[in-house]
Amino acid sequence: MATRNILVINCGSSSIKFALISQAHSYPLLSGKAERLGSPEAALRWWHGDVQQHRELPGAEHHAALEAVLPLVEEACGGQLDGIGHRVVHGGEHFTQSCLIDTQAIEAIRATIPLAPLHNPANLLGIETAMQLFPGLPQVAVFDTAFHQSMPAHAFHYAIPHYLYRDHSVRRYGFHGTSHRYVSQRAAEFTGLDLGDSSWLSAHLGNGCSTCAIVNGQSRDTSMGLTPLEGLVMGTRSGDIDPNLHSHLALSLGWSLERIDRMLNKESGLLGLSGLSNDMRSLEQARVNGHPEATLAIEVFCYRLAKSLASMACALPRLDGIVFTGGIGENSSLVRAKTIGYLPLLGLAVDEIANARCVSGVSGAINAHGHPRLLVIPTDEEKQIALDTLALLDRGVH
Structure with missing residues (x-):
């Protein structure tokens, strides 16, 4: 099987972090961050190997920033990009694991915006922009909350009126799930x-x-x-x-x-x-x-x-x-x-x-x-x- 390359995107309200991960390397082929998006100070910084580079993007929004990242990704992977993985902060109770992004998934992510009003709109913006720029390329959502959906009810419930959970989804969700999952796997391997x-x-x-x-x-x-x-x-x-x-x-x-x-x-x-x-x-x-x-x-x-x-x-x-x-x-x-x-x-x-x-x-x-x-x-x-x-x-x- 040919070595595959995955672009990982973490989209915030005024920034985009990205990394190009290759199966053939233990380190990213390319990584960087576009920050201060929407302002005159907007800029893109990236690392290709040990070399750090910088480009001003005055006034650039998320779409323009990803457009600037696209040729860098294409060059670094030699035109061989196999998929895109997106960090999504909140998946609510709907998502217990990572999923392929389709119309249904996008609507389910949109429905969780009240639970993460500062994060999920930006995550969605990154997803929709990437789908415009990379049409036909498989894209996956990986949720910070999904790993914690295995918590038992006595661990995730608050001691408040039950209707707030039943009707409004007020409960403990947890975050950093991707990190906790990764290091627990590495700990088992290490020992x-x-x-x-x-x-x-x-x-x-x-x-x-x-x-x-x-x-x-x-x-x-x-x-x-x-x-x-x-x-x-x-x-x-x-x-x-x-x-x-x-x-x-x-x-x-x-x-x-x-x-x-x-x-x-x-x-x-x-x-x-x-x-x-x-x-x-x-x-x-x-x-x-x-x-x-x-x-x-x-x-x-x-x-x-x-x-x-x-x-x-x-x-x-x-x-x-x-x-x-x-x-x-x-x-x-x-x-x-x-x-x-x-x-x-x-x-x-x-x-x-x-x-x-x-x-x-x-x-x-x-x-x-x-x-x-x-x-x-x-x-x-x-x-x-x-x-x-x-x-x-x-x-x-x-």
Whole structure:
């Protein structure tokens, strides 16, 4: 069988990330990002091998940006493009796995817009634009929420009136599913365990953060909920708060719902606690320099992460290991060590030398000898989206 090439597209409201994945290579043939779309500063940056290039696209919208990407993709794959995989944030309860995109799928994605009003419209725009530019090419939607559709009812229900779930689909959905699924598979491969007989806790830690309990390759619980705001402390998101904070701020400060939502999503988390940055690297440096709020932000982040991992353990029959991934999970030995330091009751301990070694894409075990597994595994959501796309092509669904 000839080597196949898949273009992966992640379309945001003002940006498009893309990667060209080839079966013949372990790294993308091409990757890049179009950002600030719709503004005079719109620009396209891409990497072809080790070479980074840049092109201004003043005023370009999504269609024009993808048109600019098209010849780059054609050149990089020698005109041999076999399919396109799209990241879609929310699939609701309709999508339990990735699917070929057709008219019915597009309408089902459109129906979930009320559940993800900031993300799904942009995802749909990317899909419809790509279908115009690549007519006849198989295109696949891969949903952040689909992996978590295996959660049992007692894990996904909120303790609110049932009609809100029945009539309005208010429930816990979870996100980062593509990442959690990928690293749990890699963890099983790394340790020689059968994925179908394994139990993992995974922590995806970036600007957005979530934990997940994975049993026999299926999600059993996760920290995010109806929206990506629930759960852990994140870059700018608060994570779990008292639900009555909304009314408290409205009554005591006169804040509007929009003001409160902006604060919780854009001004909280590491940024809000530190008053300095949402970037863990900057906060770690500030901590070294004695910055008290940066030190507090890191401590809160790690403590809340540890609490979440401990609670996720309720969903496991046993613990085969904990996996750290995402930009912070893969690169911050400090966060990993501090988090594990809060979990002595689980018998966990870090090997300091191994922990220090696992940064900048280096994967491996970081647990102290004789203690439960702790793994650092770089995530690769683009590769997982490409694999899902290839799997659907292999089934002849096109």
